Amino acid sequence: MKINIYAFLILAAIGLAGCKKDYLNLQPTGTQNTTIFFKTPAQFTQAVNGAYAPLQGLYKGSFWAMGEMRSDNTSYEFDPYDRSGTNKEEIDEFREAGNNDMVGAFFEASYTGIGRCNAILSRLPAAKLNAAVADTIAGQASFLRAFNYFNMVRMFGQVPLVLNEVESVSDAFKVATKADINAVYAAIIADAQVAIAKLPVRYSGAANKGRVTKGTAETMLAEVYMTQKKFDLAIPLLRNIITSNAYSLNADYADNFDNTKENGPESIFEIQYIEGPNGLGSNFMDTFIPWDYYDSDVTGFEIANGAQNGWNIPTQDLVNAYEEGDSRRDASLIDFTSDEYGIDLPFIRKFQTTSAVQGVTGKNFPVYRYADVYLMLAECLNEQGFAGGGDAFKYLNLVRERAGLEHMSVGNADPALNVSGQDAFRAAIAHERQVELAFENHRWFDLLRTGKAAAVMTAHGAREKAEKKDSWTINPAAYTNIRLLFQYPANEAALEH
Numbered sequence: 001m002k003i004n005i006y007a008f009l010i011l012a013a014i015g016l017a018g019c020k021k022d023y024l025n026l027q028p029t030g031t032q033n034t035t036i037f038f039k040t041p042a043q044f045t046q047a048v049n050g051a052y053a054p055l056q057g058l059y060k061g062s063f064w065a066m067g068e069m070r071s072d073n074t075s076y077e078f079d080p081y082d083r084s085g086t087n088k089e090e091i092d093e094f095r096e097a098g099n100n101d102m103v104g105a106f107f108e109a110s111y112t113g114i115g116r117c118n119a120i121l122s123r124l125p126a127a128k129l130n131a132a133v134a135d136t137i138a139g140q141a142s143f144l145r146a147f148n149y150f151n152m153v154r155m156f157g158q159v160p161l162v163l164n165e166v167e168s169v170s171d172a173f174k175v176a177t178k179a180d181i182n183a184v185y186a187a188i189i190a191d192a193q194v195a196i197a198k199l200p201v202r203y204s205g206a207a208n209k210g211r212v213t214k215g216t217a218e219t220m221l222a223e224v225y226m227t228q229k230k231f232d233l234a235i236p237l238l239r240n241i242i243t244s245n246a247y248s249l250n251a252d253y254a255d256n257f258d259n260t261k262e263n264g265p266e267s268i269f270e271i272q273y274i275e276g277p278n279g280l281g282s283n284f285m286d287t288f289i290p291w292d293y294y295d296s297d298v299t300g301f302e303i304a305n306g307a308q309n310g311w312n313i314p315t316q317d318l319v320n321a322y323e324e325g326d327s328r329r330d331a332s333l334i335d336f337t338s339d340e341y342g343i344d345l346p347f348i349r350k351f352q353t354t355s356a357v358q359g360v361t362g363k364n365f366p367v368y369r370y371a372d373v374y375l376m377l378a379e380c381l382n383e384q385g386f387a388g389g390g391d392a393f394k395y396l397n398l399v400r401e402r403a404g405l406e407h408m409s410v411g412n413a414d415p416a417l418n419v420s421g422q423d424a425f426r427a428a429i430a431h432e433r434q435v436e437l438a439f440e441n442h443r444w445f446d447l448l449r450t451g452k453a454a455a456v457m458t459a460h461g462a463r464e465k466a467e468k469k470d471s472w473t474i475n476p477a478a479y480t481n482i483r484l485l486f487q488y489p490a491n492e493a494a495l496e497h
Contacts, residue, residue, distance in 0.1 A: 281360030
């Protein structure tokens with residue numbers, strides 16, 4: 001059996017093999033190649049930057065659909081005038097087939113990043129670099145490889161596990177078709193531990209903005225352990241992040257999404273984008289806005305309707321989840337009404353900004369924020385035993401306090417704020433994570449991790465069908481098969497000889 005990932009590995013091997021025939025032994029003088037590259041700190045830094053790069057396409061291209069629109073947080077605005085975007089609708093409704101281009105793009109971008117990390121980590125030991133520089137390079141590459149695999153194993157389950165640079169065509173065919181899930185998690189944990197040991201707590205200099213740190217790796221590894229129900233192992237990692245004093249909550253929740261305040265005190269890891277026609281911009285503003293919305297005060301220009309707009313639209317389930325007085329609602333959502341089109345729906349404010357050119361804003365995407373650490377720690381402490389809440393309430397209420405909400409506690413006179421036991425605290429954490437981290441690609445993973453995905457999405461699907469039946473025709477197969485894993489991309493699927 002073989003899979004199409006071999007094609008990627010073979011091409012990489014051919015590109016790296018070099019030319020050994022006498023009549024082809026001249027090194028190109030105008031371009032880099034592997035015989036002269038991977039030698040200096042600047043070259044390794046360039047290679048690491050290249051390992052970050054696939055995350056830009058991944059987050060603006062398909063992650064939001066598979067990590068957020070897959071959940072009960074968002075859906076889509078039906079466009080009766082353009083029916084070319086059905087692949088995205090299929091992801092929302094659990095109808096995607098093996099040829100879904102967004103799922104395939106997620107797979108491809110992830111392995112592009114993994115392959116680049118493998119090349120760096122394979123060639124680093126032979127390079128004569130300063131130990132501190134080598135550690136920083138190794139730490140970043142190890143984190144990025146682990147991060148890509150962590151996303152892949154949660155999305156697809158068993159996936160090919162490639163941990164070495166492919167240097168020949170024959171090497172490409174030695175890769176196992178799909179590795180055992182436990183083996184993938186073992187590799188993720190090992191890489192995360194290397195990253196924690198080698199990465200700095202902070203960097204200096206503008207050129208290092210957005211690079212992963214020790215705290216980034218600790219946050220990811222804590223989430224890995226939580227996914228495995230190893231809450232006792234996650235707790236010390238989360239406490240280390242807090243005691244490092246490297247992060248703090250922004251006083252204003254909305255500052256996390258202000259493009260003039262990116263990489264701020266609450267940011268643990270965010271995907272970096274640069275405005276302009278350089279291929280490095282983000283398109284969230286266009287993608288997450290209704291196709292019939294034209295308010296230039298928000299967007300900076302009129303939106304041309306089409307398949308690129310109207311996605312990741314907040315659901316009524318999410319709108320209803322915000323408590324009265326929660327400042328996060330107005331920072332996260334805009335209510336949109338159109339008498340002309342008979343439309344009344346919200347859309348995402350978090351990623352709206354003015355831009356000189358449509359579709360290429362410099363709006364970053366938050367992956368891990370310090371508020372997430374507080375909520376993760378509160379959840380872990382509760383899972384270790386409620387015992388009256390203790391510190392778990394402290395961390396939960398720090399997040400609520402920033403949102404302008406009253407504290408939850410045991411024996412509170414207000415039934416909505418009274419958390420009397422472990423199950424009630426689980427529900428409180430799930431609610432808080434849903435509204436605090438809305439549209440940041442956490443909700444689907446949270447539902448999977450807590451075992452709630454099938455039940456929540458079945459109930460959500462019934463409400464969606466009832467709500468949408470009068471405004472457009474929803475596919476009869478929508479939400480009838482709540483799959484916990486995405487189908488393996490057809491062009492990557494194993495083929496019988």
